[in-house]
Amino acid sequence: MLKLAERMVISFYAGVSASTTHTWTTLSGTGADDVQVMTRKSVDDLGRPLGIVLSVATSFLLPVPPKRVFEFLRDENSRNEWDILSNGRIVQEMEHITNGRDTENCVSLLRVNVA
Template sequence: MTRTSVDDPSEPPGIVLSAATSVWLLVSTQRLFDFLRDERLRSEWDILSDGGPMQEIAHIAKGQDHGNCVSLLCANAMNSNQSSMLILQETCIDAAGSLVVYVPVDIPSMHVVMNGGDSAYVAILPSGSRGGPTSNGNADRNGGGDGSPRVGGSLLTVAFQILVNSLPSVKITVESMETVNNRISCAVQKIKDALQCES
């Protein structure tokens, strides 16, 4: 899906391309959530990590479950003096499923917000993933009425929003669509490989 963002201080101006896909994985929702929210494992699937380690530099709990929180992650933590990007992430899990939403933010914008500035004027395009059980969460290998085995798993949905052009009047290109499609396909494949599961 494409849309034009104009005169909204909470989003960068231009053409925004949104893409999402869903895949069933033979893995528990909890294991999927723990993997996706772990900043130490982020380089295994997220291009924003630049292939290096990430470090959680702020953690705000949202309830008693440690997984329900807002975090500020530093990309390429070993060279943080060269990086001007942080990742703001919110994670939560309950009986219905899990959610990991994140967005790259620049350091000056975060300094403004952390010093009491209005966060409504920080332009962001969040991306993320949702995992949810596809059964009651228990593996039932005796199968259903048709004799086929039923195994619990998770339905993983991955969604990206990308600013493909800062000029609202420009037409979107096939190359832009291919780039987003490749990015989302690559992320899903890397998640499957890291968790050693097939859809």
């Protein structure tokens, strides 16, 4: 599970990292509310189908400390408040694997309860 999590993190960073080949383009907005898009072709990504990968990003300022935001995002009890994939349903942590001495450095397997 840790190897899968590592692959997912690497894939995420590859998806949002611009290069001279893959650059971000402003889709809409002005200033801090810009929506950026980037496309790339998936041709040799191990375990992924061939095709176009679309990444979309924006940023905004939250007037709270970063640690508080991190704790909110990693708390499975608050996940149904912000995660569109949970669709407002309860999220349950099925497995919690700590990686290293710091208990906050972990991988969790989550499940959305469906009635």
